[in-house]
Amino acid sequence: MHQYEEGLWIFLLSAFLGFELIRRVSPLLHTPLMSLTNAISSIAVVGAILVTGHKDASTFAKVLGFIAVTASTINAVGGYMITDRTLKMFKRKDDRK
């Protein structure tokens, strides 16, 4: 089996899983959902680390990689914190006071 074929299977299944999961999210939480998926997409940091820290990395790779790690870290840290801050505000009537 080709390497990309395996990847496409994984992509297909994850995409359908994503549809099923997101469909169940209440519209109430669509904004925090977006900041959460945003934070999740900063998983690109994995690629950035591989590029920056690679044993044969050139200066060019290191510079762009450095920017990429910084950008994804801002996203990851900020994204999770904002999501949590937003969710903390959602209270039921009985929870108030």
Place this chain on the structure above:
Amino acid sequence: MKDVIYPIFYLCAAALYILALKWMNSPTTARRGVLAGEIGMVLAVVGTMLRYEVVEYHWILLAMIVGTAIGVPLALLMPMTAVPQRTAIAQAFGALAAALIGTVEFFERQPTGFILVALTIEMLLGYLTFTASLVAFAKLQELLPGRPLVYKGQNIVNLCVMAAAIFMGSLFYVSPGTAWVFPAFAGLSMLFGVLLIIPIGGADMPTVIALLNSYAGLSASAMGFALNNKLLIVAGALDGSSGLILAIIMCRAMNRSFTNVLFGGFGAVIQSTAVKVEQRPVRSASAEEVASILDTARSVIVVPGYGLAVAQAQHKLRELYDILTRRGVDVRFAIHPVAGRMPGHMNVLLAEADIPYDKMVEMEEINSEFAMCDVALVIGANDVVNPAAKNDPASPIAGMPILEVDRARTVMIIKRGMAAGFAGIDNELYYMDKTLMLFGDAKSFTASIVKELGTLGVG
């Protein structure tokens, strides 16, 4: 040894991401979902650091410290009203990272075949989402005018630019090593991103923000293909499908298609109908009259719109909610899916003002309740309550699902003046006999209603 460990870290991270999204389905478990996402991210980063290819740590650690130093204050200090802008700028950062990583891989590895295709998709989506998100940010932050910018032949220009970018991408394959191809490809992708968002404004923003979210995810997924990294494929696919499904929900809530939103249906409509606002009599009322009507009401449904966010009236609205609830009035909030500038915007705004979320009701659920409610109070919403969507097949918003406030016993509308909404059409609702127009700023008018209710004494 190390290389046996990191796939397990990745596997756990992917599982945690899936759980994170699963737990987002209810407000009671959602914060657990965030925690799962955070642990997943830490596992992914630690796992990657352990890989044998990664030998140099100091630049990575420094970048992470810088990123944290910027990210933490941004998250803590950002006012909640800036949520749409923040989402846009975060997408820009994410897309930039993906594009840059793709660029490095492209030049360092001289890839061929399938990996080259994956990298090209990653860079195309990365660069275009980067500039598109920046423009969306500028519009939401009002650095650029929020109105859609349309000109003749816009769609043709956009399509040409997109085709040119894809053509340049295909040149990577046909004639590798040509020096000018890469800058042309990156430049055209970025130009396309800008052109894509320029005609988008106002009510279309939620759809576009969701769509850009999807692109950022797909770009990460393409990176996963290029690096043969399954965690990236999974996380990117989850993100991509999430953005896409939100965009579909938004489109449905406006009864419009994707192409219609993206290729500027509304801009054209505004010009063709050339808004004729007739001089017809409306009934207006003072805060005092409103207070006495609200005092005798048993149930009130509030319809918030983007105008509420603009006027920052959510805290005054909470005071109104409190004082009415104390008087035994049942107050609920009807949320239209596209109210505001991003999916779920109104819910966050009301939650910020400490309004309980079990009082916020979705459109499908609340529509049958309007007929039984005494007062429908519309604050800063227009097109989403326009009965023309149901009654007038020739209307530009015909078929769009609306909140049926026209069925309430009394309709009150807080509005600055008689100007038309985003769709640029008149609203029949304003001229109905049971409608009271409350002219003024949403915040100060709500405040004066609260004040008047206070002077009425305990009812």
